[in-house]
Amino acid sequence: MAEQNHRVQRINLTRNLTKPNAYAVALDSEFKDVAFNEERASLNKGHWRQLVFKCAEDKAVDVEIGTGAGMHFAYQAQKEKDRFIVGLELKYKPLIQSIRRVHASGQRNAAICRFHAFDLDLLFEKNEINNVFIHCPDPWTSPRKPQNRVVNRSMLNQIYDMQRPGSFLEFKTDSREYFLWAAEEIKATKYHVEFKTNNLYKDGGRYFENNFQTSFEKIFVDKGTEINFIKLIRT
Numbered sequence: 173m174a175e176q177n178h179r180v181q182r183i184n185l186t187r188n189l190t191k192p193n194a195y196a197v198a199l200d201s202e203f204k205d206v207a208f209n210e211e212r213a214s215l216n217k218g219h220w221r222q223l224v225f226k227c228a229e230d231k232a233v234d235v236e237i238g239t240g241a242g243m244h245f246a247y248q249a250q251k252e253k254d255r256f257i258v259g260l261e262l263k264y265k266p267l268i269q270s271i272r273r274v275h276a277s278g279q280r281n282a283a284i285c286r287f288h289a290f291d292l293d294l295l296f297e298k299n300e301i302n303n304v305f306i307h308c309p310d311p312w313t314s315p316r317k318p319q320n321r322v323v324n325r326s327m328l329n330q331i332y333d334m335q336r337p338g339s340f341l342e343f344k345t346d347s348r349e350y351f352l353w354a355a356e357e358i359k360a361t362k363y364h365v366e367f368k369t370n371n372l373y374k375d376g377g378r379y380f381e382n383n384f385q386t387s388f389e390k391i392f393v394d395k396g397t398e399i400n401f402i403k404l405i406r407t
């Protein structure tokens with residue numbers, strides 16, 4: 173079992189909830205082998221393949237930050253049956269919806285954690301993960317608090333070291349303000365930019381053809397908001 177890291181996390185503990193709702197209960201009962209609360213999740217650090225997925229060390233383990241209702245999370249698990257995926261989500265309802273959606277499609281190659289993205293270093297060792305998906309994260313434009321944005325140079329540098337060489341990180345957002353800010357942050361990292369566009373639906377080419385649209389993204393597309401997209405390579 174991995175050694176528990178005692179750094180204080182940024183979120184409340186599930187075990188301290190006075191009235192846990194049905195989703196919080198499901199996290200620690202029905203789904204406890206594949207859904208991890210803030211405390212149990214970090215026990216898997218360095219051991220995701222061995223402890224959770226029970227697969228070989230060379231198998232791919234991808235990460236999705238902020239799964240929401242899990243539409244892309246389940247799509248990815250279904251599309252890449254030979255890979256594994258770990259989701260991060262703060263809220264209980266979408267967290268359980270996400271893992272339920274995977275199981276409803278018959279797949280068992282996914283796990284989910286109630287975890288704050290900024291604590292990712294408590295979840296994964298260096299060189300432990302493969303591809304990373306960050307789709308439509310909260311933009312923190314109103315209120316404007318760029319220090320809360322998940323795609324920032326410090327997080328990217330950490331993720332870079334956690335990823336295995338040749339992996340990618342995909343970031344898309346409906347917020348042009350966030351995207352322009354993040355583009356400057358990305359310049360301060362070691363990532364190679366494979367593709368970048370301010371308008372995925374117009375100039376995305378094969379990246380648009382391969383794009384999976386969640387219902388959240390659809391709200392913005394239907395309003396005419398351009399979707400900003402960048403794919404980074406961990407060299």
Ligand SMILES: C[S@@+](CC[C@H](N)C(=O)[O-])C[C@H]1O[C@@H](n2cnc3c(N)ncnc32)[C@H](O)[C@@H]1O
Nearest residue numbers: 238239240260261262263288289307308386388
């Ligand atoms: C705007 S939704 C997008 C959901 C999904 N990725 C999509 O594109 O449809 C962002 C999600 O990220 C979650 N989230 C926000 N901040 C987070 C954090 N720091 N760590 C993990 N999840 C977070 C929210 O609870 C929410 O479900």
